[in-house]
Amino acid sequence: MENKIFRNFLGEKGLKPTKERIAVLSEVFSFHGHFEPEYLYLRIKNAGSKASRASVYRTLSLLVDCGLVKKVTRTEKGNIYEHTYGHSHHDHMICDACGEIIEFYSEKLENLQDEICSENSFAGSSHTLEIRGHCKKCRTKQS
Amino acid sequence: MENKIFRNFLGEKGLKPTKERIAVLSEVFSFHGHFEPEYLYLRIKNAGSKASRASVYRTLSLLVDCGLVKKVTRTEKGNIYEHTYGHSHHDHMICDACGEIIEFYSEKLENLQDEICSENSFAGSSHTLEIRGHCKKCRTKQS
DNA sequence: CTGAAACTGAGATTGAATTGCAATTTAACT
DNA sequence: AGTTAAATTGCAATTCAATCTCAGTTTCAG
Ligand SMILES: [Mn+2]
Ligand SMILES: [Mn+2]
Ligand SMILES: [Zn+2]
Ligand SMILES: [Zn+2]
Numbered sequence: 511m512e513n514k515i516f517r518n519f520l521g522e523k524g525l526k527p528t529k530e531r532i533a534v535l536s537e538v539f540s541f542h543g544h545f546e547p548e549y550l551y552l553r554i555k556n557a558g559s560k561a562s563r564a565s566v567y568r569t570l571s572l573l574v575d576c577g578l579v580k581k582v583t584r585t586e587k588g589n590i591y592e593h594t595y596g597h598s599h600h601d602h603m604i605c606d607a608c609g610e611i612i613e614f615y616s617e618k619l620e621n622l623q624d625e626i627c628s629e630n631s632f633a634g635s636s637h638t639l640e641i642r643g644h645c646k647k648c649r650t651k652q653s
Numbered sequence: 654m655e656n657k658i659f660r661n662f663l664g665e666k667g668l669k670p671t672k673e674r675i676a677v678l679s680e681v682f683s684f685h686g687h688f689e690p691e692y693l694y695l696r697i698k699n700a701g702s703k704a705s706r707a708s709v710y711r712t713l714s715l716l717v718d719c720g721l722v723k724k725v726t727r728t729e730k731g732n733i734y735e736h737t738y739g740h741s742h743h744d745h746m747i748c749d750a751c752g753e754i755i756e757f758y759s760e761k762l763e764n765l766q767d768e769i770c771s772e773n774s775f776a777g778s779s780h781t782l783e784i785r786g787h788c789k790k791c792r793t794k795q796s
Numbered sequence: 797c798t799g800a801a802a803c804t805g806a807g808a809t810t811g812a813a814t815t816g817c818a819a820t821t822t823a824a825c826t
Numbered sequence: 827a828g829t830t831a832a833a834t835t836g837c838a839a840t841t842c843a844a845t846c847t848c849a850g851t852t853t854c855a856g
Contacts, residue, residue, distance in 0.1 A: 526822055526833060547812080562836045567813065584727040586844090588812050603775050612773055619769065622762055623784060630755050631789035632746045639782045641766060646774035669802060669853060690843080705805045710844065729813095731843050 512539050512578050512595050519576035533559035534569040535578075544582055544592045583638065601639040607648035655682050655721050655738045662719035676702035677712035678721075687725055687735045687754050726783060728752065744782040750791035 516535050517527050537554045538545075551566045561569070570591060573579035582590045601619075603612040619639075627634040644652075659678050660670050680697045681688075694709045704712070713734060716722035725733045725745060733754075744762075746755040762782075770777040787795075 524833085528822075528834065530835070563812095564814080564836065565834085568834090584729075586727075603770070603773060603777065605775075606778070612775060614769055614773060616765070616769055619762070619765055622759065622765060623782075626757055626759055626762065627746065627784060627786065630746060630757060632748075632755060632784070632786055633788075633792055634746065634784045634786035635749075636786070637782065637784040639766075639780065641770065641775070641777045641780040643770065643775055643777035643779070645776075649774075649776055667802085671803065671852075673804070703805095707805065707845080708803085711803095 512593075515578060515595070516573070516576060519572070525572070529559070530561040530565045531569045531572070533557075533561050534566055535573065538570075538573060538579060538591075538593050539595070542593075542597075544590050546588055546590055548588075550591075580636070601641075603641040603643065603645075605645040605648055606642055607644050610645050610647075612645065655736075658721060658738070659716070659719060662715070668715070672702070673704040673708045674712045674715070676700075676704050677709055678716065681713075681716060681722060681734075681736050682738070685736075685740075687733050689731055689733055691731075693734075725754070744784075746784040746786065746788075748788035748791055749785055750787050753788050753790070755788065 512535065513532075516531075520527050520531070533554055534550070537550060537557060537559070540553075540557075547563075547566055547570060550570070551561070551563050554561050554566065570579065573593075574581055574591075578593060578595045579591055580594045582592050584590075598615070599620075600613045600615045603614065604610070605612075623634065623637060655678065656675075659674075663670050663674070676697055677693070680693060680700060680702070683696075683700075690706075690709055690713060693713070694704070694706050697704050697709065713722065716736075717724060717734075721736060721738045722734055723737045725735050726747060727733070728747075741758070742763075743756045743758045746757065747753070748755075766777065766780060
C-alpha cells in the first residue's frame, strides 16, 4: 500500500519518514479527486495534523517523484494534483455547453500514442488528452 | 489574412487597431514556432517597434480570443503560444528535460478519437493532446 | 476640429512556488 | 540512555510571470 511504497522510496534516498511527510501522504490518499496544494494544506490543518505550506509543497514533489501522485495540470492559478496509486489512467471529454466530463479509456489509443512516440524517438511517460465538444444531451436539446 | 481578421475582430468589439497591437500581431506572424511572451516582447523591441510588456500580454490575450493564436501549454516558467492561422492541426510532445517541443500529426489518431467520440455520443470539435517525456537527445545524454 | 472613450507604459501588486537559514528532529552508533 | 551528524522543519524573504493601477496619450466618430 501507498504507505509502504513511500517509506521505501524515502529509505532508498536516505530521507526520513517524518510526521509531516506522513501527514501529507495520508491526507493525499484520504480522498479521491483533484486538488491544489493550498487545499491540501488546509485539509491537513483541519485534520489536526501539522505541516507548513513549505512542507506540503516539498512532500508533494517527493510523492510525484515516487509515482504515487501525478501533476494533472497547470492552470492559471496553480498546479493541480491527484493521487494515482489505485486509480487507472483515463482521458477526458468536456462538454462546452454544460461542462459535463466524460472519462474514457482506449487501449488502441494508448498503443497508437506509443507508436507515435517511437516514430519520434521520444520516451513518453505521460499524456493528457482533452476532447472538447458537445455531449449528447446538449446536442439533442439544441434541436 | 491575419491582419484583416484581427482588425475585424477589434472592430466588432469596439477596440482600436493601435500601432502596439499591430506590432504584436506582425511579430507573432513573422516567424513560425512556439514562443513565450517575454521572447515576443524582446523580438518586437529588437524589430524597432515598441510595445510594453503589458501591451504584449494584453494583445496576446486578444489574439487568442479571436482564434489567431493558441496557448500551447503552460510550463513551470510560463505560457507558451503559437500562431495557428495558416497552420494545420497538430499535437505536441514536450521534453521534460530540455523543453523541446515536437509536433506530430496522425490521421489514425484523429480517426480513432472520432470513433471514441461516437461511442460516447459526443460531438467532438477540438482536442489537445500533450505527451510528456524525454526526447532522444536528453535520453542519450543521461547515459 | 473636438471630446469621450479607448489605450498605453511604468511601476506597483499579486500570488503560487521556492529558498535561506537557525532551530529542531531523527536515527545510527555507542 | 546519550551523543552526534545529517536531515528536516517553519518562517520569512524571495522569485518571477502575470495582472493591475492610473495619469498622461492617442484614436476616431461626429
Ligand atoms: Mn478524471
Ligand atoms: Mn505547435
Ligand atoms: Zn453537455
Ligand atoms: Zn529533451
